[in-house]
Amino acid sequence: MADKIKTPRTKEMEFGGFLGASALIFLLPGTVLYLLLTCNTSDASLLRLPGPLPSLESLWNPFALVVLLGWVALQALLYMLPMGKIAEGITLRDNTRLKYKINAFQAFLVTTIIAGVAVVLQLPLSYVYDHFLQFAVASALLSLALSIFLYMKSLTAPESALAPGGNSGNPVYDFFIGHELNPRIGSFDLKYFCELRPGLIGWCLINLCFLMKEIELRGSPSLSMILVCGFQALYVTDALWHEEAILTTMDIVHDGFGFMLAFGDLCWVPFTYSLQAYFLVSHPQExxxxxxxxxxxxxxxxxxxxxxxxxxxxxxxxxxxxxxxxxxxxxxxxxxxxxxxxxxxxxxxxxxxxxxxxxxxxxxxxxxxxxxxxxxxxxxxxxxxxxxxxxxxxxxxxxxxxxxxxxxxxxxxxxxxxxx
Structure with a gap:
């Protein structure tokens, strides 16, 4: 029955349609790279190009990719653990309701304990700051690989499972917006997992690494750094505590899972939302x-x-x-x-x-x-x-x-x- 239910073609294309989607696929990673390179300059001026083009060695570090994959694997493991509760999403086109595991806050607590142990053991968390650009590049490549997998998977998905906003028939646009609404591997919901966990929790961990780098450089964290990290930790904690609320958001209800959300969740959020803390390490403020x-x-x-x-x-x-x-x-x-x-x-x-x-x-x-x-x-x-x-x-x-x-x-x- 579900296979007979068809998602209508997307007639109203957003973000400038094919041309806009094509441009954003390159513009979004380019913006992350430009911001991070600019933040490393002495004057941090957005109106001035940040020096010569970076070398391949400064952009690529296989160990950064290994660490990143380990981080995602840890969050995936915590997602699958039998903790938290099960909630149902909204009714879909085929009159079914998907089940979601609500345990992001518990995963955050476990991650916080692990991070606390790392601080006590004096593990070199400042490594993240020293190689931040390489982590961002690795994250962008991971997002691209995931997006390609998602689009290929969507080509075999039933018609009823396609996203109302990403069924235009234009492969570039659908790749960007997301062709399949709720792609899953078994019961593992890929979009829902990426929405809050690796990027949002990773944002807090990145801020902690920057705070530790500031302590390494100056002996103690500045009041500015404490405020930034504290404010953003409160925001992340609130989002994870109220995790169930995202089941009615446009990201879950309307948008497919493609490059837009994959890059946004895994690269844009952790590497641009942490920009204030990254800035404060090299540009301290009293x-x-x-x-x-x-x-x-x-x-x-x-x-x-x-x-x-x-x-x-x-x-x-x-x-x-x-x-x-x-x-x-x-x-x-x-x-x-x-x-x-x-x-x-x-x-x-x-x-x-x-x-x-x-x-x-x-x-x-x-x-x-x-x-x-x-x-x-x-x-x-x-x-x-x-x-x-x-x-x-x-x-x-x-x-x-x-x-x-x-x-x-x-x-x-x-x-x-x-x-x-």
Missing amino acids: LSTVVAVVIIFIDALGYIIFRGSNSQKNAFRRNPSDPSVAGLETIPTATGKRLLVSGWWGLVRHPNYLGDLIMALAWSLPCGVSHILPYFYVIYFTGLLIHREARDEHQCLKKYGLAWQEYCRRVPYRIFPYIY
Whole structure:
């Protein structure tokens, strides 16, 4: 029965279609390389080319690839261990619901213990900083290899298993977006595994390695480094603790698993999101206590908005009669669902994005204001969330029709109150 259900052809191609997807396959790795090379220069200026082209020896290190593969294997082992609980995803086109193992937080705790033992044993964690560019190249190659495997696998997948957004018939575009929605090897869900574990947990481990490098160079970690590592560790911990919430996100529900997500999860996230800590090792910044308190307040504000809005949405989805959301005003839709139009979701249409961006600003502020490089994440993330918000709006309009138009009329601002 499932084989007879066909995923319709993708008619609306995103990211500029074939040409945009082709360009991004080269532009994304090039951006990572450029950022890391620039961060290693004395002035860290994005407006100046970072010296001569790096040699092959400076880009390639087989041991870095071995370490990276070992890291992914460790996270895969922790994913498969009988710990955590099982949750069901949304109903698919063939009326089935996939089961997911929810144990990313437990995997994070085990990884933290292992990292703590490495620190106590004084293992050379600073090796990651010293060879960071080589680790990034190895990660990019691993992402490319995984993407090729995913596309080849998708060619034998049943029609019902294809992604609604990655079934255009153009091989380059489908390779980029992802042709198969939920590729699995047995019960091992490749997209779900990569979404949170190797890259997100790896981001925290990379920050720890940078902190250890700073201790090696200066005897103790700076307040700036402590704030950056602490803020980002809180963000990662929150994501892993609320792992089940990603089962309703666009990445899981709509996007296939191709180069876009594979490279994003395994290379872009750990090697660009850690840019502030990487910058601070070679460009130390002094912070006064007053400035540090202000930055902590900004991060706390962002986190309150981010977590409050996400928790409110998740509570409403699970049980609209929950006392925490029962009194909120809603709009009925033709699908039988209701749209929140008060609380956090009456402030702007995407309050979680607003909180995300405020936190992103707080992560960059410890790096000072004399360089734009540490603010790359804020700039990029603003563009990403505005684009994602446009995709969300388009999907919601198709799904909810007039109800969504009414919601937009009632809540006119998308992300930034009274601005956008």
